[in-house]
Amino acid sequence: MVCANAFSQILSSNIEKKTLALGEVDQLVIKIDNLSNQKVSAAAKNELLPFHFEEIKDSIGQNQNLYERRIEFAVFEEGKFTIPELEFKVGDKILKTIPYEIEVINTAQKGDQINDIMNNKEVKLEVKDYWELYKFYILAALAVIALIVAIIMFVKWGRKSKDSPVVATNQTLKELDSLKKKKYIESGDYRAFYVELIDISRKFITKQYGLPADVLLTDDLIDLMKKNNTISQENEKVVENVFLRGDLVKFAKTFPDNVTMEKDFADIKDFVKRSSKDIEFENLRKDA
Known part of the structure; x- marks a missing residue:
């Protein structure tokens, strides 16, 4: 005690x-x-x-x-x-x-004599017996393997899918559809139409091509696109025409009709759809 x-x-x-x-x-x-x-x-x-x-x-x-x-x-x-x-x-x-x-x-090792009253019996273990003996080790191993697989999948596909050209393209197409539903073209609100169209386009170029389109002036952006060579000439021409017209509309130097606005909208939409080919070509060029 x-x-x-x-x-x-x-x-x-x-x-x-x-x-x-x-x-x-x-x-x-x-x-x-x-x-x-x-x-x-x-x-x-x-x-x-x-x-x-x-x-x-x-x-x-x-x-x-x-x-x-x-x-x-x-x-x-x-x-x-x-x-x-x-x-x-x-x-x-x-x-x-x-x-x-x-x-x-x-005590059996302290000099005591042990007399067996019956022969030792071999016990045959079944699958469930082995499971009971080793289930915690098996479950722990499976959990570790599952975690490793999840990490690999996230690193290999998770991050890539979020930043892939297809995801950026689909998101921008949804934004363009939302713009279309506002019926700026039908109502003749050309200023609001071009402001939103160019804003959507600038965000897309920034995300898809890695160019600072969201902060550059139109002339500087056009000059950078031509020097960078990431955007194809066809797509580059669309951006140049629409952005320059948008600047003129913004400062009331031109008044586009419905046909022009419809064409600019369609051209930007086609440019967004074609952009993934620009990215694929750029990746091939880097790998070469």
């Missing part, structure tokens, strides 16, 4: 045996006196002792002044094992037991 005094609470612990045979049951008893209605906190049931100690029974009793915990356990490996200091919190105070060293021996 060992006691430790912390203010008014007294913790005592006792181990029944310090030398055990393999699988022999031992008992550890821990008591805390003079609680004065204070709460005791410790490790949960069957989780107080370290790994090698197989807990068989863990019973806890407590009243206003006494906390008592009895743990029955066994060890199924030979050697010396330590029960470390065990912490118990009483109110805001921490109380600790003393450590115990337990020696576990194989």
Whole structure:
């Protein structure tokens, strides 16, 4: 019996045996006196002792002044094992037991003669028995493999798909369809039509070709496209014509009719659809 005094609470612990045979049951008893209605906190049931100690029974009793915990356990490996200091919190105070060293021996190796009363019987294991034995290792391995596959798929296809030319093209075509539904052409609101058409086009060029079309002036953008050679001449000509006309409309220097606006809309839409070929050609040129 060992006691430790912390203010008014007294913790005592006792181990029944310090030398055990393999699988022999031992008992550890821990008591805390003079609680004065204070709460005791410790490790949960069957989780107080370290790994090698197989807990068989863990019973806890407590009243206003006494906390008592009895743990029955066994060890199924030979050697010396330590029960470390065990912490118990009483109110805001921490109380600790003393450590115990337990020696576990194989009595069959201590000179005892063993007489078998029957021949050893070979037990044949079935698939379900192997599953029970190794299921945690199998599930853990499968989880790791699934995680690795998911990471590879995300790196190889996930990021690529978000930035692919097809995705950018489809998004822009949806934006153009939304613009068409606003019926600016039918109502003759040419200024609003060209402002939105060019804004959609600038964002598309920036995302699809990596050119800073969203910040450059029209003349600077046209000059950069011609020097960069990323955009085909056919597509480059469409952008140049529509953007220059859009600037004139913006400053009220020209007043396009419905036919012109319809053509500019169709040309930009065709340019967006053809853009993926520009990207494919550029990638081939880089790989060459």
